[in-house]
Amino acid sequence: MGSIIKKIFTFLLLPAAIVVLVYLNVESVAVDVRFQDQDKPSREAVAIQRLKDIRTLQEAYKNVKGYYSATIDSLQIFYNEGAMKVVLQVGSGDDSLAVANTDKIKKQLKAKGVKDKDMAARLKEVYDQSNGELKLVFAVESDVLVKDTLFNNRPDFSVDSLAFIPFSGGDSIQMRAEVREVSGVKVPLFEAKVPYGSLLRGLNEQLVVNIIAEKQDLELYPGLKVGDIEKPNNNAGNWE
Secondary structure: OHHHHHHHHHHHHHHHHHHHHHHHHHHHHHHHHHHHHHHHHHHHHHHHHHHHHHHHHHHHHHHHHOOOOOOHHHHHHHHHHOEEEEEEEEOOOOOHHHHHHHHHHHHHHHHOOOOHHHHHHHHHHHHHHOOOOOOOOEEEEEEEEHHHOOOOOOOOOOHHHOOEOOOOOOOEOEEEEEEEEEOOEEEEEEEEEEEHHHHOOOOOHHHHHHHHHHHHHOOOOOEEEEEOOOOOOOOOEOOO
16 A cells, blocks of 8 residues: 555656646746836836826926925816916027017117017017017017926826826825925925835735835835935936
C-alpha cells in the first residue's frame, strides 16, 4: 500500500504541485509587471491631468484674487461664475506701417478729447470698424468668463469631477492654501495631493503597500502632488 501511495505522489501529485508552483511564480511576476507598466501608470496619467487642471485654475484664481483658493468648491464656483482679465495684443511694434497708422489715429483721437486711459479701447473700435484690415499696434484688456477661456481645447474636461481622486470610489483630493512669509516676503502657496492609497485602490494590495513604503523610505510623498506649502516650488508637480 505504501508503495502505491509513493508512486501516486511521485508520478501524479509531485508534477502537479510543480506545475502549480511554476504557474504561481509566473503569475506573480506578471501581476508585478502589469502593476508597474500598465495599471499604475494609466491611473497616474488620469490623476496627473486632474492635478494640472487644478493648478491651471489655481493660477487663474490667484491672478484675479491675489491668493490661492483653499477649497476646490471655490475653484469650481470661480470656473462657473468668475471672470478674468485677458490682454488682446494687436499688431507688432516692428511693423513700421502699423506704428505710423497708430500714431496718426492717436493724434486724431486726442484732438477729439480721448484720454490716454481710454486710448486702447478706442483704437480697438477703429480696428474693429475696419474689420481688422487696418494695421495698428495696441493692447487692450478685457474681462472674459473663466469657463469661456480655460480648457476650451478639452472636451472631456469636467469641473464637477475636479474634487475627486480617480479610481478611489469617491475620495477627495487633499488641498491646502496659505500665505506664508518666505525670505521676508509674504507669498501665496498651495498644494494638492493624491495619495497612492486612494489612487491605486483595488489593485494588488501588497504592491500598493510596497510602493508607499518605498516612497516613505526615500522621504518622498507617497502619491502625486502639485505645489508645496512647506517648500515653495513654483507649483511644480512631483512627477515633473
